[in-house]
Structure formats: C-alpha cells, structure tokens
Amino acid sequence: MPDRFLPSEFIVNVDHQRCRRCKRCILNCGFGVFDFQNMTTADSSKCVACHRCVVFCPEEAITITRNPLAYREHASWDVELRKAIWKQAQNSGMILTGMGNDKPWLNIFDHLLIDACQVTNPSIDPLREPMELRTYLGRKPDRLEVKLDSEGKIVLENPLENNIMINVPIIFSGMSYGSISLNAQRAIAIAAERLGTLMNTGEGGLHEELYPYADHIIVQCASGRFGVHSKYLNAGVAVEIKIGQGAKPGIGGHLPGEKIGREVSGTRMIPQGTDALSPAPHHDIYSIEDLRQLIYALKEATGYKPVSVKIATVHNVAAIASGIARAGADMIYLDGFRGGTGASPAVVRDHVGIPIEIAIAVVDEQLRNEGIRNMVSIIAAGGIRSSADVVKAIALGADAVAIGTAALIAMGCRLCQKCYTGNCSWGIATQRPELTSRLDPDWGAERLVNLVNSWSLEVKEVLGALGINAIESLRGNRDRLRSLGLDPATNEVLGVKPVGK
Amino acid sequence: MDKSSHALQREEEVKTVELDARRFHYRELNERIKSLINSGYEEIILNGVNGQRYIGDGLVHKVRIVINGVPGNDLGVFMDGPFIMVNDNAQDGVGNTMNSGMIVVRGHAGDVIGYGMRGGKIFIRDDVGYRTGIHMKSYRDQVPVIVVGGSAGDFLGEYMAGGIIVVLGVGVNSGKIVGHYTGTGMHGGVIYLADSIDQSRLGNEVRIFLVNDDDVRRLEALISEFSRLTGLDVSGIDPESFIKLLPASHRPYGNMYVY
Numbered sequence: 119m120p121d122r123f124l125p126s127e128f129i130v131n132v133d134h135q136r137c138r139r140c141k142r143c144i145l146n147c148g149f150g151v152f153d154f155q156n157m158t159t160a161d162s163s164k165c166v167a168c169h170r171c172v173v174f175c176p177e178e179a180i181t182i183t184r185n186p187l188a189y190r191e192h193a194s195w196d197v198e199l200r201k202a203i204w205k206q207a208q209n210s211g212m213i214l215t216g217m218g219n220d221k222p223w224l225n226i227f228d229h230l231l232i233d234a235c236q237v238t239n240p241s242i243d244p245l246r247e248p249m250e251l252r253t254y255l256g257r258k259p260d261r262l263e264v265k266l267d268s269e270g271k272i273v274l275e276n277p278l279e280n281n282i283m284i285n286v287p288i289i290f291s292g293m294s295y296g297s298i299s300l301n302a303q304r305a306i307a308i309a310a311e312r313l314g315t316l317m318n319t320g321e322g323g324l325h326e327e328l329y330p331y332a333d334h335i336i337v338q339c340a341s342g343r344f345g346v347h348s349k350y351l352n353a354g355v356a357v358e359i360k361i362g363q364g365a366k367p368g369i370g371g372h373l374p375g376e377k378i379g380r381e382v383s384g385t386r387m388i389p390q391g392t393d394a395l396s397p398a399p400h401h402d403i404y405s406i407e408d409l410r411q412l413i414y415a416l417k418e419a420t421g422y423k424p425v426s427v428k429i430a431t432v433h434n435v436a437a438i439a440s441g442i443a444r445a446g447a448d449m450i451y452l453d454g455f456r457g458g459t460g461a462s463p464a465v466v467r468d469h470v471g472i473p474i475e476i477a478i479a480v481v482d483e484q485l486r487n488e489g490i491r492n493m494v495s496i497i498a499a500g501g502i503r504s505s506a507d508v509v510k511a512i513a514l515g516a517d518a519v520a521i522g523t524a525a526l527i528a529m530g531c532r533l534c535q536k537c538y539t540g541n542c543s544w545g546i547a548t549q550r551p552e553l554t555s556r557l558d559p560d561w562g563a564e565r566l567v568n569l570v571n572s573w574s575l576e577v578k579e580v581l582g583a584l585g586i587n588a589i590e591s592l593r594g595n596r597d598r599l600r601s602l603g604l605d606p607a608t609n610e611v612l613g614v615k616p617v618g619k
Numbered sequence: 620m621d622k623s624s625h626a627l628q629r630e631e632e633v634k635t636v637e638l639d640a641r642r643f644h645y646r647e648l649n650e651r652i653k654s655l656i657n658s659g660y661e662e663i664i665l666n667g668v669n670g671q672r673y674i675g676d677g678l679v680h681k682v683r684i685v686i687n688g689v690p691g692n693d694l695g696v697f698m699d700g701p702f703i704m705v706n707d708n709a710q711d712g713v714g715n716t717m718n719s720g721m722i723v724v725r726g727h728a729g730d731v732i733g734y735g736m737r738g739g740k741i742f743i744r745d746d747v748g749y750r751t752g753i754h755m756k757s758y759r760d761q762v763p764v765i766v767v768g769g770s771a772g773d774f775l776g777e778y779m780a781g782g783i784i785v786v787l788g789v790g791v792n793s794g795k796i797v798g799h800y801t802g803t804g805m806h807g808g809v810i811y812l813a814d815s816i817d818q819s820r821l822g823n824e825v826r827i828f829l830v831n832d833d834d835v836r837r838l839e840a841l842i843s844e845f846s847r848l849t850g851l852d853v854s855g856i857d858p859e860s861f862i863k864l865l866p867a868s869h870r871p872y873g874n875m876y877v878y
Contacts, residue, residue: 393873415693
C-alpha cells in the first residue's frame with residue numbers, strides 16, 4: 119500500500135514560463151512544499167493553502183487549487199468524515215486541529231438585524247457629534263452614595279472598585295507565548311497600547327520584553343500555573359482565571375516539548391523540551407466556593423486588581439456565570455464554541471459547547487433577573503468576525519468583545535488550521551526562528567490598529583443610525599435587534615423579536 | 620537552597636513583632652502583615668490565628684512568620700521567599716503555586732498541598748489529605764520539595780512535572796502510606812515513600828524503583844532537616860529501605876493524536 123493513502127487536499131502549480139527561479143517560495147514555505155532540481159518543484163501533499171508562496175512570488179507564477187478529485191457523492195458520508203476514518207485507521211489517535219470550529223453550524227449573528235432611526239426619532243451623525251465607545255471593565259457599585267464636603271462639592275461616600283478603562287469595546291483574546299510567537303505577541307501588545315485597549319497573555323507567562331506594556335495586559339492564571347508568580351500577577355491591570363476555552367471546553371492542553379525552546383521555557387518556567395500539560399480542571403477549584411477562594415487569593419496577591427474568569431460557553435452557562443459573579447469575579451469572559459485554539463481534538467472543537475450569541479443573551483438575562491448584572495462586566499469572544507458582530511454582541515448584553523482569530527487574520531493568517539504543527543509560514547503560530555523573524559511586530563501592530571480603528575468607525579456609524587451616542591446605551595438593548603429565519607424557541611432564548619414585530 | 624534559613628540562624632538579631640490575630644478578618648490581617656514587613660520587621664508572630672485565609676499570599680520578602688493557631692486555606696499561596704512556621708494544623712491549599720520560601724506545619728494539613736508549586740519547601744509533620752503536590756514542577760535551580768511525616772491521601776503527585784515528594788509514614792499502617800491514583804499523569808520529578816505499596820495504588824504512568832546512593836544521601840539530608848524543623852522523631856526511619864516512584868515516560872500523552 120502506498121504511504122500516501124490520502125490524496126492531496128490542494129494542488130500546487132508552478133508556471134515554469136513565469137518562474138524566474140528566485141527560490142523565494144522555497145524560503146517562504148514553512149511546510150517544505152517546494153524544492154529546486156533544475157526547476158522549482160512542488161510537493162502538493164504538504165500544501166495547506168496558506169498562500170505565503172503566492173504572496174511572495176514576484177512573478178505570480180504559483181497557483182493553488184483544491185484537488186478536483188471526485189468522490190462518489192453520499193449525503194451521510196461527507197468526504198471529511200471519510201478522510202477522518204482513513205487517518206485514524208492509519209495511525210490510532212484523536213484527530214488534532216487548530217483555529218475555530220469550521221463546521222457549518224447555524225451562525226446566529228447572521229440571522230440578527232440591527233434597527234435604525236427613521237422620521238420619528240432622529241439618527242445621529244457620528245462625524246458631527248461625539249460618539250462614546252469608551253468602556254469600563256469591572257465591578258460597578260449597587261448604588262452610589264454621595265455627600266457634600268465642607269466646600270459644598272459632591273463627593274462619593276462609597277469607594278468604587280477598580281475598573282479598567284478601554285477606549286474601544288474590543289480587546290485582544292488570550293493567546294499564549296508558545297501557541298503564538300513572541301513577535302505576534304509584541305504586535306498585539308503594541309497595538310493594545312496604541313488603541314488604549316487590552317491584550318491577554320494566555321497561559322504562557324509574560325515575556326520580559328512585554329513588561330513595558332503591562333498597563334495594557336491581562337495576565338492569565340490557568341490550571342498548569344505556567345509562569346505564574348507574584349511579579350507576573352502584579353504586572354498586569356487584571357488577572358484572568360482561565361477555566362475553559364471555547365475551542366476545547368472541559369479539556370486541558372498539551373503544548374508539545376518540541377515547542378518549548380529556551381525562550382518559551384523561560385517564560386513558562388518549565389524545563390526545555392518537556393511537554394507542558396495543562397490539567398483539564400484547576401485542581402484547587404472543584405466548586406464555586408473554591409473558585410471564590412482563588413479569586414480572592416489573586417486579589418490579595420495583587421492589591422485587589424480586577425479578576426476575570428474565562429469559561430467556555432456550555433449548556434448551563436447562565437447558572438455558572440451567576441456563580442462566578444457571586445464568587446467575586448469582576449469580569450466574566452465568555453468564549454463561544456467558535457473560539458480559536460492552537461491545538462484541539464477536532465471532536466471537541468467541532469461538537470462541544472454552545473454559540474456565543476446564546477451565551478451572552480442568557481447570561482445577561484440571568485444576571486439581570488438576579489439583580490447582579492452590575493457586579494460583573496461580560497466580555498464576549500469566540501466568533502466575533504466583524505464590526506456587525508461587535509454591535510450585535512453588545513446589543514445582546516456584552517460589555518465588550520475579544521478578538522483572537524480576527525487579529526491573527528489581520529497579521530496574515532489564512533486560517534489553514536495547522537497551528538499545532540508549529541510550521542506557520544506567516545510567523546504567527548510557530549517558534550521556528552527563521553519563521554518568527556519574518557513577522558515584524560510594528561507591521562503587525564499597524565495592521566491590528568487599522569483593523570480595530572476601522573471597526574470602531576463602523577460601530578460609531580451604526581450607533582449613529584440607531585440614534586445612540588454611547589456604546590453603554592446599546593448594552594443589552596435587545597429591542598434594537600430583530601431575528602430573521604430563527605425558530606421561535608431560539609428567539610425566546612435570545613430575547614429578540616422576529617422581524618416585523 | 621533554603622532561602623529562608625538565614626532567618627533561623629540569626630534569630631537573636633531579627634526585629635520581631637507579635638500580633639494578636641483574633642480580632643482580624645483575613646483582609647485586615649494580611650494588610651497588617653504587609654505593613655509590618657514594610658516597617659522593617661523580619662519576624663512576625665501571629666497569635667490566636669483562627670482560620671484566616673491567604674496568610675503570606677504573594678509575599679516576596681525574606682521574612683519569618685510564626686503562626687500560633689490554625690491558619691485558613693491557601694496559606695502561602697503565590698509566595699516567593701518567606702519562611703512560615705505553623706505551630707498547629709493547617710487547612711487546604713498550603714503553598715499553592717508557591718515559587719520559593721518554606722512552610723513548616725507542626726500538625727496535619729488538608730487537601731491540595733503545594734499545587735503547581737515551582738520552588739521552596741513544604742514540611743508537614745503529620746498527615747496530608749487528597750491531591751498533594753499536583754503539577755509540581757522544577758525550573759532551573761528551583762526544585763520544589765514536599766515532605767510529609769505521616770500519610771498522604773489519593774492523587775499524590777498527580778500530573779507531577781518536577782520536584783521531590785517524600786512521605787515518611789510515621790505511625791501509618793503498612794501499605795497505607797499513600798492513597799490511590801498516586802502519580803497519575805506524572806511526567807517528571809520523583810516521589811520517595813518510606814514503605815512499599817501495592818501496584819494498585821499507582822497511576823498507570825509511574826514505575827517503582829529501589830533507591831540508590833544519591834537518593835539515600837538526598838533523603839538523609841531532607842529527613843534530618845524535616846526532623847529539626849517539625850520536631851518529629853525520625854529515629855526508626857531508614858532511607859535505604861525507601862522506594863522511589865519515577866514517571867515511565869516524560870511524554871505520557873505524546874502519541875494521542877493524528878493529523
């Protein structure tokens with residue numbers, strides 16, 4: 119039986135008349151597709167369609183097409199299912215994949231329409247009038263008590279909890295050093311500082327070079343406690359307890375030893391070359407009471423900085439969120455089932471969890487019903503693809519959103535879903551020095567700033583159309599959304615009326 | 620290695636203060652401890668401690684804290700330097716995610732001792748509960764150590780990635796020195812037990828070995844230090860009769876995936 123039992127997914131074609139034999143494609147491909155023997159040759163079986171070669175070929179001599187090989191149609195036996203079986207029959211194991219859920223589940227954002235003002239209440243022109251996107255993350259007081267001081271000025275009687283000001287309701291999601299390169303993290307850190315927003319370390323510790331950006335960094339404390347120590351916890355503006363991740367709810371993580379080189383080892387504080395195993399649960403958290411214990415351990419360690427708790431959105435998310443709020447968290451980070459990852463078993467990525475849209479709506483509703491919505495900020499992530507998604511997420515009840523995949527796409531990612539191989543040709547999801555060095559942090563930062571600024575403009579434009587001049591007035595304002603093509607039960611869960619009502 | 624031993628050796632010279640902890644909620648107690656440290660005190664004696672959590676949380680100072688009474692959960696969590704002596708039992712989460720320093724408990728301790736611990740030492744004179752030393756790890760010259768004078772509950776050293784756990788089993792019935800699932804998922808470090816155990820108490824990822832001369836020397840030093848600090852009589856303990864648990868593989872989950 120030939121080794122190559124599975125046909126290539128893509129076919130790489132080099133136009134030899136155009137090819138000037140500069141070998142840039144050989145240098146640029148992280149997957150080793152190209153070789154040179156009198157002329158440029160390509161091994162299509164290695165191609166992941168990341169387009170790095172196409173972008174860098176000066177003669178546009180390379181084309182990549184989907185392998186047109188026909189499979190006998192079968193409505194039940196999708197080709198991907200057949201391929202999975204062939205792979206697992208060849209080598210026993212779970213199928214590993216990267217990035218977010220790629221299955222065609224119903225996307226609720228795409229079935230929500232935003233309202234606009236006409237005639238009876240005027241819209242606002244964001245070019246002419248101030249539009250407030252500034253957002254404060256953290257616990258808000260139950261009520262404000264004020265008094266007059268000796269000079270007759272109004273002063274607050276009850277102290278406010280620490281809140282974090284962000285200029286845009288968009289932060290960068292947790293992507294660890296190890297899963298992505300230091301240059302990718304640098305780009306995100308620079309962008310977060312310029313935008314006046316936040317990045318998140320993920321569970322990989324904080325590299326010394328990023329400490330100068332600490333005013334724009336949330337540091338994460340996850341089950342492996344990698345790189346977690348007193349200085350690290352105190353470096354950022356907030357600490358996040360990572361319970362779960364949208365791409366892999368309920369399971370731990372394994373960063374293979376091959377990716378733990380000298381630098382990653384230093385930041386995670388584990389020996390080089392050993393596997394970094396993150397247990398599925400935190401073994402000091404088996405209950406809401408235990409979660410409260412860790413939240414306050416972190417607050418005591420940091421002089422009461424805000425603490426965020428990140429969970430994957432699962433069936434019972436509303437009750438869990440209520441417990442998190444009551445446990446003393448200042449922020450709840452909801453990561454929907456479309457959230458990205460560096461590596462996850464495909465079965466979990468594609469079939470576990472619930473959509474972020476539903477999670478936002480039910481969590482917001484539950485916390486409002488219990489009268490504790492003010493106790494936490496809700497950050498929504500896992501499937502935020504555009505400014506429209508930002509507006510809809512906030513209208514459903516989020517305080518802010520977090521973007522991960524969108525940020526990586528801005529820096530060149532083509533969603534090839536091979537992050538776990540460590541061969542990323544764009545220098546993002548890799549630790550190979552010859553690959554990481556090609557991602558210029560300033561170039562990456564500029565693209566991230568451009569993206570978030572573009573989305574901010576669009577959000578302001580939509581807010582103007584809605585006749586709203588502050589993002590705060592949109593939060594949980596589900597009356598300004600209508601659904602199209604959703605079933606009545608889903609509408610009810612979302613708290614959104616169908617179009618026409 | 621013991622970064623806090625200096626505080627012991629020059630006990631006469633240290634600037635000491637006593638504090639009656641009975642009146643304080645943990646938040647106030649820990650604020651007071653911090654302000655005493657900032658005022659230059661090197662030894663703080665807390666009397667009447669009764670369940671206050673997070674004592675020593677995140678402290679990076681080379682101070683000595685003596686606790687008379689039972690401290691609450693997460694004693695020395697995220698700690699990086701201090702020496703803590705507890706003259707009583709301790710509760711859950713002692714030395715959680717600790718980076719360096721030392722905690723000595725002259726009594727029993729609860730569950731989840733030394734979780735994710737990366738350096739320093741934890742000495743518990745009597746028994747510990749479940750989940751001790753989970754995901755301990757070593758890094759460069761930091762080698763975390765947990766020594767238990769009595770027995771340990773289930774899941775000892777689960778996911779252990781580095782460091783040293785020693786269980787002395789003083790006063791413990793034969794074969795009961797540790798609970799079940801010992802060393803499950805272990806992929807680094809070493810566990811020494813003073814008594815042999817049935818294979819059924821071990822996780823699939825560990826193997827039993829005999830101690831060698833280096834192990835014996837290491838054990839002698841640790842046991843002597845442990846006895847000096849906890850006051851436990853270790854005269855009947857023979858390091859040469861110990862067994863050693865090591866991971867079968869440093870990559871127990873390396874072959875779980877296809878691409």
